[in-house]
Amino acid sequence: MTESRGLAILLVAPALALVIALFLYPLLFSVASAFSDPATGELSLINFQKAYELYSIDIAYTLFIVVAATALTALAAIAIAGYLTMGETPWLLTGLAWLYRWPLFIPFIVAAQCMRTFLAKNGLMNNSFVAMGVLDPAQTVSFLDWRGVLITFVWKQTPFVALLLAGAMASLDRATIEAARNLGASRLRALIEVVLPQVGPTLMVGSILSFVTMLSVLSVPVMVAGSQPTMLTVDMAFRINAYGDYNVANALGVISYLMTAVTAWIYLRRSVREQRDGS
């Protein structure tokens, strides 16, 4: 028994060592660097004070973008997965199932380049509206600002959350949905009151993974919206490239860890409550 345990540890060790060296060690180092005074090396909050003075607007901006994009992604994913589960028009189901997954594996940097052209003042979106007569050429505006970042994130992340949700909804017991429908509930009401509560944990996991992913992306805020204010990832890169200022960059990093930690806490609190209710 101990022999097989030893073998198991030996087999896992190389993979684990890679994560420890390339992730856990830099993580601890970034926290230590964020809390130390660059002049004396002593424990201090001076980097956070400087980060707040310089970047408080960007901190709020980042939080707004990521929260709003996560909420919109969740709504769009519920709509798509909900129709795939409850829809009754065969050709629309086929079309939607074929269509919605396209951005799934498209890299963020490619999505950013697509949107950089599509959402521009003279991009395909405005040009199509003008050609259809919906907009006058003089009324067109560029969406390459916070709206562009938001649109790109929702466009890129919705298929992922929708795929998870549609999978969870497909494995539900159809009898509960049929029962609600037979009692006269509309499809929308059955979706909201019967289906959604049962796939809550899946929606939560998908949303949290999307939230953290969006918090980590550098290419989209740089390429889709270049000007101020911007997201923390861009500020961190700027602190390093322009000033070699690791302390403030790491303080900004710790602030983004805290945002992640809040979502992890919400998730854990919920799953603990579910386990307690379940047992």
Added chain:
Amino acid sequence: MIRVLTGHVTRALLLAALAFVIIGPIANLMLWSFAERWYFPYKLPVSWGVRFWEIVFRPTGVAMQSLGTSVLIALLTVALALIVSIPAGYALARLKLPLRSLVMIVFLLPQAFPGVAIYINVARFFYQIGIAGTVTGVVIVHASHALVYSVWITSAAFAAVDRDLENAARNMGASPLYTFFTVTLPLAAPGIIASAIFVFLESLDEFTGTYFVGVPTVNTLPLLLYSASMGGNYQIASITAMILLIPSILFMLFVERFLKADVLSKVGR
């Protein structure tokens, strides 16, 4: 009858609007890649052509070099990830490992944390030990980030192998190692190949880590796309983006053939 018809027309319009939102940005990219001249106020390119494709695919061109570097890094990343993940996946699926669920979570952490703050510090260490700006450094960073796919999926693939087949081989006198290489590994191969494809794409598309660790010498396709786009050269940026798009979309269309339901249902367990 008329109500049914208007219902269908409304649905068709909704689907068309969704198609515009999803396909429109990709279509704009394709237009740019074949546009030789395109400026305001023209709604479509002023002149079309493949001149920029020739520039990109010229054997000595910077894009072909980047493509070569990207593919080399992706292949090495797959090799490194599989070498460490196959033993780890087997141990997680079949052996008694202390703190097993904690170990599973550790592999997820690099994906579940804001990456930029990690990469800036990794880049600093790599600079100190002299592997900043090398292919080796970039491969190690990509592999550590992609381990969640290779470890979780290979572990699920091993878990889905029928134990009776292994036991039969052992009963007929095969050694544990011989059984692993002739029975377990071949049966888990489809899942392992699926994880290799995930790792390959993750490495091919990776931008942020390469941006911090690979500069200024390692120039992959995503870095070329970034510098071309920021420099205003939309044709080169769009063609580079198209090269990155093709494997992503092929994978999206065929992912279910590689990842069978029996393996998929065990991922992350």
